[in-house]
Amino acid sequence: MVELNHSHFMSLAIKEAVKAYEEEEVPIGCVIVANNQVIAKGYNQTQRLNDATAHAEIIALTSAFNYLNSRILKDCTIYITIEPCAMCAGAIRWAQLGALVYGAAEDKCGFSLYKPSILHPKTEVISGIEEVVCAKLIKDFFIEKRR
Numbered sequence: 281m282v283e284l285n286h287s288h289f290m291s292l293a294i295k296e297a298v299k300a301y302e303e304e305e306v307p308i309g310c311v312i313v314a315n316n317q318v319i320a321k322g323y324n325q326t327q328r329l330n331d332a333t334a335h336a337e338i339i340a341l342t343s344a345f346n347y348l349n350s351r352i353l354k355d356c357t358i359y360i361t362i363e364p365c366a367m368c369a370g371a372i373r374w375a376q377l378g379a380l381v382y383g384a385a386e387d388k389c390g391f392s393l394y395k396p397s398i399l400h401p402k403t404e405v406i407s408g409i410e411e412v413v414c415a416k417l418i419k420d421f422f423i424e425k426r427r
Contacts, residue, residue: 290383292359297417310358315355344356353375361410363407381405
């Protein structure tokens with residue numbers, strides 16, 4: 281696998297999260313990378329699409345499957361601003377992604393709460409990339425919502 285610049289790709293996922301924030305969606309963004317190039321991106325659109333499954337990861341995964349014409353993404357890395365939920369982790373498992381990189385932990389419903397792991401055993405997990413920025417974005421969003 282090619283050496284990836286995790287901060288660079290996470291910054292692109294953050295840009296996707298900002299789009300969600302601007303649309304008053306929970307600000308989570310995602311990009312999927314293959315051969316050091318972004319092949320798919322997404323941000324939460326559950327309100328816009330009136331679809332509880334329209335998470336950033338699901339939208340990006342669907343785009344990546346279509347781009348590669350494959351349901352397996354073992355040579356890809358997914359970058360997500362917040363630790364994926366169980367639903368998204370299950371989708372990541374079935375896609376057999378090579379690596380999952382996320383910014384901030386999700387203490388209430390993140391996949392890491394589940395033991396054994398929901399992820400495919402060969403998926404490498406890297407956390408804490410641009411963690412402060414990712415955590416601040418979602419924290420600010422919910423502070424605004426509670427005003």
